[in-house]
Amino acid sequence: MRHETLFKGRSILVVEDDPLIRLELISLFEAAGAKIIAVRTCAQAVVATEQNQISAALLDYGLREENIAPLCGHLAEYQIPYMFYTGCPDLEQSYPRAIIVQKPASGEVLLTSMANLFVGEPLDRVACVVKGRRTGESVKSHIQYSSVRLQQ
Numbered sequence: 681m682r683h684e685t686l687f688k689g690r691s692i693l694v695v696e697d698d699p700l701i702r703l704e705l706i707s708l709f710e711a712a713g714a715k716i717i718a719v720r721t722c723a724q725a726v727v728a729t730e731q732n733q734i735s736a737a738l739l740d741y742g743l744r745e746e747n748i749a750p751l752c753g754h755l756a757e758y759q760i761p762y763m764f765y766t767g768c769p770d771l772e773q774s775y776p777r778a779i780i781v782q783k784p785a786s787g788e789v790l791l792t793s794m795a796n797l798f799v800g801e802p803l804d805r806v807a808c809v810v811k812g813r814r815t816g817e818s819v820k821s822h823i824q825y826s827s828v829r830l831q832q
Contacts, residue, residue, distance in 0.1 A: 686795050688713035690735035693760070695725045695751070697743050701783075705738065705765070708787045709794070722751040734760050736797045738790075741766035761797040765790065 692709050696702040697720045706716045714735075717728045722743065728734065737755055741748055741764050752775070755762050763779035764771060771780050779793050 685713075686798060687791075689715075690798065691715045691717060691732055692794065693725060693728055693732075693734045693737040694718040695722070695737065695743070695748075696720065696740045696765070698740070701740070705790070708790060712791055722746050722748060725751055726754055729754065729758050729760060734758070736760065736794060737762035738794065739764050739766075741768045741771055763793055763797060 687709065690713075692714045694702060694705045694709070694716055696705060696718070699720075702718050702720065706718050709716050717732050717734065719725050719728055720743075725737070737760055739748060739751070739762055752762065763781065764775070765781045765783060765785070767783040769782075772778070779796060781789060781793050
């Protein structure tokens with residue numbers, strides 16, 4: 681898959697409180713052709729969605745002492761698809777239809793996971809949980825589907 685073509689012209693909201701991880705994510709998605717709006721708090725994310733046309737969001741579930749659930753509701757209200765990039769285990773129980781990538785993950789895993797938000801229709805999206813990738817595995821081999829295709 682050519683990420684440059686898929687990401688070109690798309691705006692991705694990155695909500696990450698760790699400055700080094702935030703910079704890595706900005707670099708990764710900008711190199712793939714996306715425009716990045718990066719913030720570190722839920723309040724900043726809400727403002728960003730109201731001031732920008734956002735194609736998708738990448739969220740760190742473990743923001744320092746912040747409950748991210750209201751932000752997820754806000755994104756859903758604005759029909760902005762989102763995925764998690766987090767170190768929090770067992771998140772799929774709370775968000776069974778979300779794409780969840782466990783930290784740390786390779787750039788290819790993050791790009792492919794984000795691409796999944798763009799290519800599927802909202803009612804035809806496949807929910808998946810991406811676990812850590814071992815050297816030599818293909819991206820497809822480490823994506824576990826935690827639910828079946830959503831019924832239309």
